[in-house]
């Protein structure tokens with residue numbers, strides 16, 4: 001897909017990995033729809049940065065735990081920007097909890113945000129892509145969706161589900177829309193991680209280094225502009241963490 005003048009909705013795009021993904025689409029001439037929940041100031045900064053470089057962007061708010069807000073946001077993007085050609089599901093929660101402390105609410109937050117929201121975003125945006133005759137959806141997963149981390153049980157299961165959702169949506173939205181997943185290894189440590197935690201993450205990879213948000217953005221772009229023939233695929237961008 002030629003990304004020029006295409007509308008790209010990136011969730012969780014005010015900060016960190018989602019922000020870099022949104023910027024990389026803007027650099028290709030796409031119109032960025034920057035989704036945020038609490039990072040309003042950061043989302044406005046992203047819009048400002050893109051516009052200052054001659055690009056086009058708008059920010060949109062939704063709490064992705066609420067399907068009604070997802071539906072309202074997709075309608076707002078369509079009303080404002082006319083269409084959605086690409087959806088990147090990057091927003092996620094990632095909370096450490098030993099098994100003994102996992103609650104029903106932990107399950108709900110992880111599944112609602114990391115699995116149910118990508119489904120409803122894909123449903124509302126994907127049905128409209130179908131009408132357009134073309135579209136791309138990229139889900140941002142985790143190598144731990146294949147081999148689970150300890151102490152992140154609802155999170156890892158949500159990311160296992162996301163790989164299954166990618167395949168199921170690829171079938172449901174074929175042939176017009178291609179749906180793929182980029183499963184990450186360590187690219188950006190959570191803000192609260194200490195240097196010892198980061199050293200451990202690096203040691204766990206085959207590449208002996210962290211990836212970067214730019215590595216992720218390039219993989220997402222590959223699925224959107226590099227090929228129309230991949231669908232239902234999960235690409236590991238994990239520094240070899242899965243097989244280490």
Ligand SMILES: NC(=O)c1ccc[n+]([C@@H]2O[C@H](COP(=O)([O-])OP(=O)(O)OC[C@H]3O[C@@H](n4cnc5c(N)ncnc54)[C@H](OP(=O)(O)O)[C@@H]3O)[C@@H](O)[C@H]2O)c1
Pocket residue numbers: 011012013014015016017018035036037038039040062063064065089090091092093094113140141142143184185186187188189190
């Ligand atoms: N960072 C890594 O090394 C790494 C490794 C493996 C996989 N991944 C995956 O890569 C993706 C991006 O990673 P990241 O580290 O940039 O993510 P992150 O910082 O943990 O979260 C990204 C954004 O998700 C949004 N979010 C969380 N709950 C939400 C809700 N209920 N409604 C709406 N938005 C919500 C937040 O937006 P607001 O700030 O606006 O509230 C947050 O800024 C995620 O899917 C993650 O699982 C990342």
